Amino acid sequence: MIRRFARFACIDWSGAKGERQKGITVAISDGPGRTPRLIERAWSRQAVLDWLIRHARRQSDLLIGIDFSAALPFLDAGAYFPGWPESPPDARALWRQIDAVCAADPHLETGSFIDHGEISRHFRRHGGRQGDLFGAGNGRYRLVERLCREGRHAPATSCFNLVGAAQVGKSSLTGMRMLHRLGGKVPVWPFDPVPERGPLIVEIYTTIAARQAGLSGGSKMRDADRLRAGLAGYGIRRAPQLARYDDHSTDAILTAAWLAEAAAREDLWHPPALSGEIALLEGWTFGIP
Incomplete structure (x- = not known):
């Protein structure tokens, strides 16, 4: 049996220089078919870290998808940095x-x-x-x-x-x-097992959500009509009203809707190619069966 989560979050991340990043956005869904809402604030990476730690303390029933890769390639060359004695083991x-x-x-x-x-x-x-x-x-x-x-x-x-x-x-x-820096306060799948309670982080790829919503002509949503079209792919007829329809906000909203549905799929939690060794070395993108 797979765990059923009550709420779902998508974090669109950024690696840009500086403290506050327009590229960092957070959206929350209360479940499949529900309209996700954007948490409107000027986010920093530290602010996201603090937000995650607060949810860990509350033991929030929350599945959190973050749009980044959680490891570098290892398997293809037997190391992250082959030939360097200080290359990390996992x-x-x-x-x-x-x-x-x-x-x-x-x-x-x-x-x-x-x-x-x-x-x-x-x-x-x-x-x-x-x-x-x-x-x-x-x-x-x-x-x-x-x-x-x-x-x-x-x-x-x-x-x-x-x-x-x-x-x-x-x-x-x-x-x-x-x-x-999170220090294990929130487990990260598949490096950690799925906990019985509390929040869990998974790596996601927002383009998957756009493609599975049936959006044609690319995955970007820069106006209300296109966001509505994307959400309709997940059975959501009401889109949130945004002050600005930028790629980061709409990606977070649509992917939160996708995650609320995808989390119920057993095959996404147990990809046949994912072994214990691969989980520790390279991790996995949730949504790739």
Whole structure:
């Protein structure tokens, strides 16, 4: 039996520099078919961390989807940073290393990690700076990212690529730093088992929610009509009124509606390719069966 949650949250995340980020938004759903609502505030990464800790203290019956990758690729090369003796042995050690290297970086930023002399060799950075160990093509992928691409669920990108509008590397690295700071107060699936009570975090990919809603012509929703069309794909006829229909707010709202439905699917909690070893090393994107 899978656990049934009472409420569902989607956090659209950001890896940009600075304290307050327009790219960070939070939406809450009270269940399938219910109109999600946006928590209107100027979010920072630290504010999200504090919000999660408050829900941990309250033992809120809340499933939280966050739009970032919770680990880097490991399985394809036998290490996150192959050839480097200090390469972490698992995802939690990776989170710890990112936070330690970036101890002086404000606002949970990760510039020091990206610019580290050895680590930077694995990343493609701005200014045409591509590390000699970045690899061919668009970079390395986790197993779940390869399955996501092969199954045409969404165009997953490599976290080692930090360049371009579609890059997710910066947000993922700041997200991993945040998970370390969270210190296990909220379990993170599949690194942790699903708890009997209290909140739980899962990694999500908002494009999956848009595609499964049946949106055509891309996943972006920049006006009320398109948001209504997306929510209608989940049986929701009333859309919230927003002061501004930006990608981040609408992504969070639609994905909260998707998560409320998807959480009831047994197959999404037990992907056949997900083993205990993979869970500890690379994690998984909830929504990829």
